[in-house]
Amino acid sequence: MSYNLLKGKKGIIFGALNDMSIAWKVAERAAEEGATITLSNTPMALRMGQTDELAKKLNAEVIPADATSVEDLQQVFTRSMEVLGGPVDFVLHSIGMSPNVRKKRTYDDLDYNFLEKTLDVSAISFHKMLQTAKKLDAIAEYGSVVALSYVAAQRTFFGYNDMADAKSLLESIARSFGYIYGREKNVRINTISQSPTPTTAGNGVKGMDHLMDFANKMSPLGNATADECADYCVMMFSDLTRKVTMQNLYHDGGFSSMGMSLRAMNQYSKSLEEYTDENGHIIYG
Numbered sequence: 207m208s209y210n211l212l213k214g215k216k217g218i219i220f221g222a223l224n225d226m227s228i229a230w231k232v233a234e235r236a237a238e239e240g241a242t243i244t245l246s247n248t249p250m251a252l253r254m255g256q257t258d259e260l261a262k263k264l265n266a267e268v269i270p271a272d273a274t275s276v277e278d279l280q281q282v283f284t285r286s287m288e289v290l291g292g293p294v295d296f297v298l299h300s301i302g303m304s305p306n307v308r309k310k311r312t313y314d315d316l317d318y319n320f321l322e323k324t325l326d327v328s329a330i331s332f333h334k335m336l337q338t339a340k341k342l343d344a345i346a347e348y349g350s351v352v353a354l355s356y357v358a359a360q361r362t363f364f365g366y367n368d369m370a371d372a373k374s375l376l377e378s379i380a381r382s383f384g385y386i387y388g389r390e391k392n393v394r395i396n397t398i399s400q401s402p403t404p405t406t407a408g409n410g411v412k413g414m415d416h417l418m419d420f421a422n423k424m425s426p427l428g429n430a431t432a433d434e435c436a437d438y439c440v441m442m443f444s445d446l447t448r449k450v451t452m453q454n455l456y457h458d459g460g461f462s463s464m465g466m467s468l469r470a471m472n473q474y475s476k477s478l479e480e481y482t483d484e485n486g487h488i489i490y491g
Protein backbone atom coordinates (compact mmCIF):
# COMPACT_ATOMS: atom_id res chain seq x y z
CA MET A 207 0.00 0.00 0.00
CA SER A 208 1.29 3.46 -0.85
CA TYR A 209 0.90 6.51 1.41
CA ASN A 210 2.67 8.92 -0.97
CA LEU A 211 5.18 9.55 1.80
CA LEU A 212 7.97 10.40 -0.65
CA LYS A 213 5.92 12.19 -3.28
CA GLY A 214 8.17 14.57 -5.23
CA LYS A 215 11.30 13.48 -3.37
CA LYS A 216 14.57 12.49 -5.03
CA GLY A 217 17.05 9.97 -3.73
CA ILE A 218 20.12 7.83 -4.29
CA ILE A 219 20.19 4.14 -3.35
CA PHE A 220 23.61 2.50 -2.99
CA GLY A 221 23.96 -1.30 -2.76
CA ALA A 222 21.13 -3.04 -4.66
CA LEU A 223 22.78 -6.19 -6.02
CA ASN A 224 19.89 -8.61 -6.52
CA ASP A 225 16.28 -9.05 -5.44
CA MET A 226 17.37 -10.28 -2.00
CA SER A 227 19.32 -7.05 -1.27
CA ILE A 228 17.84 -4.77 1.36
CA ALA A 229 18.65 -1.83 -0.95
CA TRP A 230 16.59 -3.45 -3.71
CA LYS A 231 13.53 -3.52 -1.46
CA VAL A 232 14.15 0.06 -0.34
CA ALA A 233 14.41 1.23 -3.97
CA GLU A 234 11.11 -0.46 -4.83
CA ARG A 235 9.33 0.94 -1.75
CA ALA A 236 10.73 4.45 -2.30
CA ALA A 237 9.47 4.45 -5.89
CA GLU A 238 6.09 3.11 -4.75
CA GLU A 239 5.87 6.03 -2.30
CA GLY A 240 6.41 8.53 -5.13
CA ALA A 241 10.17 9.12 -5.14
CA THR A 242 12.42 9.31 -8.19
CA ILE A 243 15.82 7.74 -7.67
CA THR A 244 19.20 6.85 -9.07
CA LEU A 245 20.97 3.59 -8.25
CA SER A 246 24.66 2.94 -7.67
CA ASN A 247 26.86 -0.10 -7.23
CA THR A 248 30.39 -1.20 -8.20
CA PRO A 249 31.10 -1.98 -11.87
CA MET A 250 31.74 -5.60 -10.82
CA ALA A 251 28.39 -5.84 -8.97
CA LEU A 252 26.67 -4.33 -12.01
CA ARG A 253 28.16 -7.07 -14.18
CA MET A 254 27.43 -9.94 -11.77
CA GLY A 255 24.14 -8.77 -10.23
CA GLN A 256 20.69 -7.75 -11.44
CA THR A 257 20.78 -3.99 -10.78
CA ASP A 258 19.97 -3.19 -14.43
CA GLU A 259 16.74 -5.15 -14.15
CA LEU A 260 15.70 -3.03 -11.15
CA ALA A 261 16.73 0.15 -12.96
CA LYS A 262 14.49 -0.71 -15.92
CA LYS A 263 11.58 -1.52 -13.67
CA LEU A 264 11.87 1.74 -11.75
CA ASN A 265 13.02 3.88 -14.66
CA ALA A 266 16.13 4.80 -12.69
CA GLU A 267 19.60 5.65 -13.99
CA VAL A 268 22.44 3.46 -12.73
CA ILE A 269 25.68 5.27 -11.89
CA PRO A 270 28.62 2.89 -11.36
CA ALA A 271 30.85 3.69 -8.38
CA ASP A 272 33.23 2.07 -5.97
CA ALA A 273 32.08 3.75 -2.76
CA THR A 274 35.67 3.87 -1.48
CA SER A 275 36.58 6.27 -4.33
CA VAL A 276 35.82 9.93 -3.67
CA GLU A 277 36.05 10.62 -7.40
CA ASP A 278 33.41 7.99 -8.14
CA LEU A 279 31.18 9.38 -5.40
CA GLN A 280 31.51 12.90 -6.82
CA GLN A 281 30.30 11.48 -10.11
CA VAL A 282 27.29 9.79 -8.43
CA PHE A 283 26.15 12.97 -6.67
CA THR A 284 26.83 15.28 -9.64
CA ARG A 285 25.10 13.00 -12.13
CA SER A 286 22.17 12.34 -9.76
CA MET A 287 21.57 16.09 -9.41
CA GLU A 288 21.58 16.42 -13.21
CA VAL A 289 19.23 13.49 -13.77
CA LEU A 290 16.87 14.21 -10.89
CA GLY A 291 16.92 18.00 -11.29
CA GLY A 292 18.60 19.27 -8.11
CA PRO A 293 19.86 18.21 -4.70
CA VAL A 294 18.55 14.90 -3.39
CA ASP A 295 16.28 14.44 -0.37
CA PHE A 296 17.52 11.04 0.73
CA VAL A 297 20.47 8.66 0.44
CA LEU A 298 20.72 4.99 1.43
CA HIS A 299 24.14 3.49 2.24
CA SER A 300 23.57 -0.27 2.02
CA ILE A 301 27.16 -1.43 1.56
CA GLY A 302 29.22 -4.00 3.41
CA MET A 303 32.07 -6.38 2.67
CA SER A 304 34.88 -8.04 4.64
CA PRO A 305 37.74 -9.83 2.86
CA ASN A 306 38.67 -11.39 6.24
CA VAL A 307 35.20 -12.99 6.44
CA ARG A 308 35.40 -14.04 2.81
CA LYS A 309 38.82 -15.63 3.24
CA LYS A 310 37.83 -17.19 6.57
CA ARG A 311 40.46 -15.31 8.60
CA THR A 312 39.39 -15.43 12.25
CA TYR A 313 39.32 -12.32 14.47
CA ASP A 314 42.53 -13.39 16.26
CA ASP A 315 44.30 -13.95 12.93
CA LEU A 316 43.22 -10.93 10.88
CA ASP A 317 45.03 -9.87 7.76
CA TYR A 318 45.53 -6.14 8.34
CA ASN A 319 45.38 -5.19 4.66
CA PHE A 320 42.01 -6.96 4.57
CA LEU A 321 40.96 -5.15 7.75
CA GLU A 322 41.70 -1.79 6.10
CA LYS A 323 39.55 -2.85 3.16
CA THR A 324 36.70 -3.95 5.47
CA LEU A 325 36.72 -0.59 7.24
CA ASP A 326 37.06 1.41 4.03
CA VAL A 327 34.23 -0.36 2.17
CA SER A 328 31.84 -0.88 5.08
CA ALA A 329 32.32 2.30 7.15
CA ILE A 330 34.69 4.97 5.81
CA SER A 331 32.77 4.94 2.51
CA PHE A 332 29.91 6.44 4.56
CA HIS A 333 32.12 9.35 5.63
CA LYS A 334 33.34 9.77 2.04
CA MET A 335 29.73 9.83 0.85
CA LEU A 336 28.71 12.48 3.39
CA GLN A 337 31.78 14.66 2.90
CA THR A 338 31.40 14.52 -0.89
CA ALA A 339 27.69 15.34 -0.72
CA LYS A 340 28.28 18.25 1.66
CA LYS A 341 31.04 19.77 -0.46
CA LEU A 342 28.82 19.55 -3.55
CA ASP A 343 25.78 20.74 -1.58
CA ALA A 344 24.04 17.68 -3.02
CA ILE A 345 21.56 17.03 -0.20
CA ALA A 346 18.56 19.34 0.28
CA GLU A 347 17.54 20.95 3.63
CA TYR A 348 16.03 18.32 5.95
CA GLY A 349 17.36 15.61 3.67
CA SER A 350 17.75 12.20 5.29
CA VAL A 351 20.68 9.81 5.07
CA VAL A 352 20.43 6.23 6.34
CA ALA A 353 23.11 3.53 6.61
CA LEU A 354 22.41 -0.07 7.57
CA SER A 355 24.07 -1.50 10.66
CA TYR A 356 23.99 -4.57 12.89
CA VAL A 357 23.84 -5.10 16.67
CA ALA A 358 27.34 -6.64 16.59
CA ALA A 359 28.47 -2.98 16.84
CA GLN A 360 27.40 -3.09 20.52
CA ARG A 361 27.61 -6.78 21.45
CA THR A 362 29.89 -9.61 20.44
CA PHE A 363 28.54 -12.20 18.01
CA PHE A 364 30.46 -15.35 17.12
CA GLY A 365 31.71 -15.20 13.55
CA TYR A 366 30.81 -11.56 12.77
CA ASN A 367 34.53 -10.84 12.85
CA ASP A 368 35.93 -7.45 11.77
CA MET A 369 32.51 -6.40 10.43
CA ALA A 370 31.66 -5.65 14.10
CA ASP A 371 34.41 -3.02 14.17
CA ALA A 372 33.22 -1.63 10.84
CA LYS A 373 29.65 -1.28 12.14
CA SER A 374 30.86 0.49 15.31
CA LEU A 375 32.73 2.97 13.14
CA LEU A 376 29.75 3.37 10.80
CA GLU A 377 27.46 4.27 13.71
CA SER A 378 30.04 6.68 15.11
CA ILE A 379 30.33 8.44 11.74
CA ALA A 380 26.52 8.87 11.72
CA ARG A 381 26.77 10.72 15.05
CA SER A 382 29.87 12.79 14.29
CA PHE A 383 28.76 13.86 10.81
CA GLY A 384 25.14 14.12 11.92
CA TYR A 385 26.13 16.91 14.29
CA ILE A 386 27.91 18.94 11.60
CA TYR A 387 25.47 18.34 8.74
CA GLY A 388 22.50 18.94 11.05
CA ARG A 389 23.90 22.16 12.45
CA GLU A 390 24.79 23.59 9.04
CA LYS A 391 22.17 22.20 6.64
CA ASN A 392 19.48 20.49 8.73
CA VAL A 393 20.45 17.20 7.11
CA ARG A 394 19.76 14.20 9.34
CA ILE A 395 21.91 11.10 9.51
CA ASN A 396 20.93 7.82 11.15
CA THR A 397 21.77 4.14 11.10
CA ILE A 398 19.18 1.36 11.14
CA SER A 399 20.33 -1.76 12.97
CA GLN A 400 18.61 -4.58 11.12
CA SER A 401 17.86 -8.21 12.08
CA PRO A 402 19.90 -10.91 10.36
CA THR A 403 18.45 -11.11 6.84
CA PRO A 404 19.02 -13.74 4.10
CA THR A 405 20.93 -11.75 1.45
CA THR A 406 24.21 -12.28 -0.42
CA ALA A 407 26.18 -10.36 2.26
CA GLY A 408 24.14 -11.91 5.09
CA ASN A 409 24.79 -15.45 3.90
CA GLY A 410 28.54 -14.76 4.13
CA VAL A 411 28.27 -14.56 7.94
CA LYS A 412 29.43 -17.77 9.67
CA GLY A 413 26.49 -19.92 10.87
CA MET A 414 23.93 -17.53 9.34
CA ASP A 415 21.06 -20.09 9.47
CA HIS A 416 21.57 -20.69 13.18
CA LEU A 417 22.07 -17.00 13.89
CA MET A 418 18.81 -16.18 12.13
CA ASP A 419 16.95 -18.88 14.02
CA PHE A 420 18.41 -17.75 17.36
CA ALA A 421 17.55 -14.09 16.69
CA ASN A 422 14.05 -15.09 15.62
CA LYS A 423 13.48 -17.12 18.79
CA MET A 424 14.85 -14.32 20.97
CA SER A 425 12.79 -11.54 19.39
CA PRO A 426 9.20 -11.09 20.66
CA LEU A 427 8.16 -9.86 17.19
CA GLY A 428 10.46 -12.25 15.28
CA ASN A 429 13.17 -11.15 12.84
CA ALA A 430 12.47 -8.08 10.73
CA THR A 431 12.47 -8.87 7.00
CA ALA A 432 14.12 -6.87 4.20
CA ASP A 433 10.65 -5.64 3.13
CA GLU A 434 9.95 -4.40 6.64
CA CYS A 435 13.37 -2.71 6.69
CA ALA A 436 12.37 -0.93 3.47
CA ASP A 437 9.23 0.36 5.21
CA TYR A 438 11.36 1.74 8.04
CA CYS A 439 13.79 3.40 5.61
CA VAL A 440 10.87 5.05 3.80
CA MET A 441 9.63 6.47 7.10
CA MET A 442 13.12 7.78 7.85
CA PHE A 443 13.30 9.43 4.41
CA SER A 444 9.87 11.00 4.85
CA ASP A 445 8.92 14.34 6.43
CA LEU A 446 7.43 12.45 9.39
CA THR A 447 10.87 12.06 11.00
CA ARG A 448 12.33 15.54 10.49
CA LYS A 449 13.84 15.82 13.97
CA VAL A 450 15.36 12.34 14.17
CA THR A 451 19.11 12.43 13.73
CA MET A 452 22.40 10.94 15.01
CA GLN A 453 20.57 7.80 16.15
CA ASN A 454 21.19 4.11 15.82
CA LEU A 455 17.64 2.78 15.39
CA TYR A 456 17.04 -0.88 16.13
CA HIS A 457 14.82 -2.65 13.64
CA ASP A 458 15.04 -6.14 15.05
CA GLY A 459 11.71 -7.28 16.51
CA GLY A 460 12.96 -6.44 20.02
CA PHE A 461 16.10 -8.61 19.91
CA SER A 462 18.47 -5.92 21.23
CA SER A 463 16.48 -5.52 24.48
CA MET A 464 16.21 -9.24 25.23
CA GLY A 465 18.35 -11.37 27.54
CA MET A 466 16.61 -14.73 27.22
CA SER A 467 13.24 -15.78 25.82
CA LEU A 468 11.15 -18.86 26.51
CA ARG A 469 11.55 -20.07 22.92
CA ALA A 470 15.34 -19.70 23.02
CA MET A 471 15.50 -21.34 26.47
CA ASN A 472 13.53 -24.34 25.18
CA GLN A 473 15.81 -24.71 22.19
CA TYR A 474 18.92 -24.34 24.36
CA SER A 475 17.83 -26.98 26.86
CA LYS A 476 17.30 -29.47 24.02
CA SER A 477 20.79 -29.06 22.65
CA LEU A 478 22.75 -28.70 25.91
CA GLU A 479 23.99 -32.28 25.50
CA GLU A 480 26.04 -31.34 22.44
CA TYR A 481 28.18 -29.05 24.52
CA THR A 482 29.44 -31.57 27.06
CA ASP A 483 32.50 -33.77 26.79
CA GLU A 484 32.48 -37.55 27.30
CA ASN A 485 32.62 -37.02 31.09
CA GLY A 486 29.53 -34.82 31.02
CA HIS A 487 31.50 -31.60 31.66
CA ILE A 488 30.18 -28.53 29.88
CA ILE A 489 32.46 -27.22 27.10
CA TYR A 490 32.49 -23.44 27.24
CA GLY A 491 33.07 -21.54 23.99
Ligand SMILES: NC(=O)c1ccc[n+]([C@@H]2O[C@H](COP(=O)([O-])OP(=O)(O)OC[C@H]3O[C@@H](n4cnc5c(N)ncnc54)[C@H](O)[C@@H]3O)[C@@H](O)[C@H]2O)c1
Binds near residue numbers: 405
Ligand atom coordinates in the same frame (compact mmCIF):
# COMPACT_ATOMS: atom_id res chain seq x y z
N1 LIG B 1 21.86 -9.27 5.68
C1 LIG B 1 21.95 -9.05 6.99
O1 LIG B 1 21.81 -9.97 7.82
C2 LIG B 1 22.20 -7.66 7.48
C3 LIG B 1 21.89 -7.34 8.82
C4 LIG B 1 22.17 -6.04 9.28
C5 LIG B 1 22.77 -5.12 8.42
N2 LIG B 1 23.06 -5.48 7.12
C6 LIG B 1 23.72 -4.50 6.26
O2 LIG B 1 22.87 -4.19 5.18
C7 LIG B 1 23.69 -3.67 4.12
C8 LIG B 1 23.27 -4.30 2.80
O3 LIG B 1 23.60 -5.67 2.77
P1 LIG B 1 22.62 -6.80 2.25
O4 LIG B 1 22.43 -7.73 3.41
O5 LIG B 1 21.45 -6.23 1.57
O6 LIG B 1 23.56 -7.62 1.23
P2 LIG B 1 23.92 -7.37 -0.34
O7 LIG B 1 25.05 -8.31 -0.59
O8 LIG B 1 22.72 -7.52 -1.16
O9 LIG B 1 24.42 -5.86 -0.37
C9 LIG B 1 25.76 -5.47 -0.12
C10 LIG B 1 26.11 -4.49 -1.22
O10 LIG B 1 27.39 -3.85 -0.98
C11 LIG B 1 27.91 -3.58 -2.27
N3 LIG B 1 29.33 -3.23 -2.21
C12 LIG B 1 30.36 -4.03 -1.80
N4 LIG B 1 31.53 -3.36 -1.94
C13 LIG B 1 31.22 -2.13 -2.45
C14 LIG B 1 31.99 -1.00 -2.81
N5 LIG B 1 33.33 -0.98 -2.70
N6 LIG B 1 31.35 0.09 -3.31
C15 LIG B 1 29.99 0.10 -3.44
N7 LIG B 1 29.21 -0.94 -3.11
C16 LIG B 1 29.83 -2.05 -2.62
C17 LIG B 1 27.65 -4.89 -2.99
O11 LIG B 1 27.85 -4.80 -4.39
C18 LIG B 1 26.22 -5.15 -2.60
O12 LIG B 1 25.32 -4.53 -3.49
C19 LIG B 1 25.14 -3.93 4.53
O13 LIG B 1 25.68 -2.76 5.13
C20 LIG B 1 24.98 -5.00 5.58
O14 LIG B 1 26.08 -5.07 6.47
C21 LIG B 1 22.77 -6.72 6.64
